[in-house]
Structures are given as C-alpha cells and as structure tokens.
Amino acid sequence: MSFTGFPPAGRALLARLPGLDPAGFAAEHTAWTTLLLDPARGFVTALGAVLVERISPGLLADPRVNGSIAPINRDLRFDPHGPRYKDHLLFRWWERDRPKRTAPTLFVRLDPTRIGYASGMVFPSTDQWRTAVADHTTAQGLINRVRRDLPDAEIAGADLKRVPAPYPADHPNADLLRHKTMFQLRWTQPLPTAVSTPAFVEHCATQLARLTALHHWLHTTVATVAP
Template identity: 30%
Template sequence: MPRTFAGWNESAFDVLLRLEGEPSQEVMREVRKDRERLVRQPMVSLLHDLAWADPAFEDHSVWRYGKTPWWWQNQSAMARIARNVEIGLRFNLDGLQVQGAWWYADSDQISRFRAAVAAEASGSVLGNVVADLRGKGFEITGDLLKRAPREYPTDHPRAALLRHRSLLAVRYLGCDEWLQTPEVVDRVLAIYEELRPLLSWLTDHVAA
C-alpha cells in the first residue's frame, strides 16, 4: 500500500505557535480546524503508514482534544504492544519524540517487574538493554521511588532499576527539515527497532 504521510509542513508550527502559553478559548476555537488538518491528521496518516509497515503499530490511537491547553499544544499518539506497554509519539513545537513505555501499572505488574529485575538472568538482560539505549541517546525515565523497595538490599547491583514504578525510554528527534517529509516513517520504524528489546522484555516479564 502506498504511503499517505507527507510530513508536517511549516503551517503546522504556525498553528502551534498560536497555542503557546495560555491560549484563550476563543483562540482554540479559531485554530481548531487548522489544527485538525495540519497537526492531527498528519499524525493519523503517520500511524496508518507505520501500521502497514509493521504489525506492532496496528493497535493504535491518535488523541483528540482535551480541555486544557496542553492537549492542544501536544499531538500525541500511541501503539499498544501489551498491557501497559506502549510505543508513544508526540509532536509539538519542539518537533517529534518517540518513546517506549511501561506505565500506569497495577501492583501485580510492579511486583513482577521487581522480581524480574532482581533475578540475575532476566535482570542482567534488562540492565544491558537500558544501558544500550542510554548509550544511543535515549533518556531513561519513569516514576521512581527514593530508594529500592525495602524487600531488596540497598546494595543490589540493579538497585536503580528496582526503584522504577514505570520505565520509559524517550528519544527526542527535534524539528529538522526531514520532519516535513515522508522520511519520518522510516525514522520512527528505526527507533522502534532500537526499542524492541526493551518492549519485548517488558512484554515477556511484566505484562503477562
């Protein structure tokens, strides 16, 4: 199937500039049609092209509008890999970011995550995956405890990972000229390949 995504053109940034700061309800009403056409619909096309290229993106959502300005200033989308495991995309004035995320987890998932991190075989694999992503320029973040859970020793070799109640690997791509071209599809697919080991680990050890 031929690709439909052509990129975000400069007019998309003009729309987002009007929404900077604390835009009034009147401004949001005025730009709504242009924002839908120039900002959101390209994201819809991008997700469709990604889904045709890789089944990992088939179960996806592209957010609409919220009541607060943040939802107008940021166009987000996500593809579900497993329960609470996702690929996320966000387009705003800073350009595009892509992330692999495990978040909004219940207590059972958090317990499974900690057990898998603590175990030498599975935990060392995750440690290597995270280190590799960090070396490739991903920001490793999430909801963190101040210290490792009390049932684990404070000097555990993966104490830093044990602190996570969510785990995200985020890549900021900026807003260079390629963002205005279909090249975005291939760049996102390449980032997904880099994220695949993390997402597979989370699916196998946490999401089940």
C-alpha cells in the first residue's frame, strides 16, 4: 500500500476520537479505516524501508495493529473512567534480532497538531542496563551529544529517586543509573505541512536519523551486554 499522506479529515477525526464511545467509534469505523488506518499502514512500510537503508538494516516494519501500529483503543485498567480511544497514532520500528518488547526501537507519534520522535528500549534486565551505562565515557558522552543536537529533547524512564547501590551518588552517570525498566529520548515539534503528502516520509526519516548513534549504542551495547 503506497503512502500519500495523512489527510486533514483524518487528523480531524483523530482529534474527535477521545470523545467517542464504542457505538460512536463503530459509526466512524469506515472513516477511521480510510482516513487513518490505511495511511498508517502505508506510512509504516514506506518509512520502514528508508530507516532500514539509513539507520539500521535490522529494523522491522510490521504494518499491522499491534505490530508497528499501536492500538487506538486505550488500556482502561488503570483509568476505567477515561476516554476509550487515543488522540494520537503511535508507530514503532524495532530491531528484529531482539524480542519486540525489549528491542531497541524508533518511534513516531502523530497527533492532530504535533509530531513526536523517540529512540529507546525496555531493558531485558536492570543489571544489563546498569552494566552498560556505568561506563560514562560511552553512555553519558553519547547522551550529551544527542541532547546538544536536540535541546528540546527529554529523557524518560528515570523512575528511581536515588542512584542505586553499589554506585556512588556522584557517579558521572547518576541520572542514567536511576533508570530501572526503560530508557527513552524523545521530543516533539509542530506538525509539518508535509504530513498530508508523500514527503512526510522523508521529513520523519530526517528527524529519526538524528537518533542513529543512540539507536546503534542501545542495540550494540545495552541489548548485548551480559546481565
């Protein structure tokens, strides 16, 4: 399926989804498929081919829901009274030589007005991550370079308040050592006008290419170090 862009009507529907109940979503199902899901499938395949060429030959693009396309329905277990549907599309391309859940992954998040990019992973084990980031000459130096290039980027996943033992509180990689389950570097920007055209693939590829060194480090160091 070729990609021609996400049409304005599709983005307008995306903005309305959180206000729908299941009956309302069923009534919009044809529009959902035509305006959002079908373009999403084409986008995954088209951008995936570029990412394989420019960033990593091992990246997998699976143009299915629960593959590279996250489900549009929300998990209500932790928020049973919240909206049933998301206001954004989330895409992922992950390294095929690792289990999807813990593979180094590139992300694109599309909402009605903004676009987000990220590189990250869920750790196969906490010890595996700590062994990798304890060497500040590789880990922190790389993160600092990425953040200099992307001043608006944020790091998610530092869920511990203190640096874990046996590492000292003033360890050069203190912030990274406070990650227990996952790491992600991400940023957002206004949605480009190219979103409605095939050129959106090139726009996203250019942005994700800024994460190439980080993605390679996650894949070759964190994902392979012995726990």
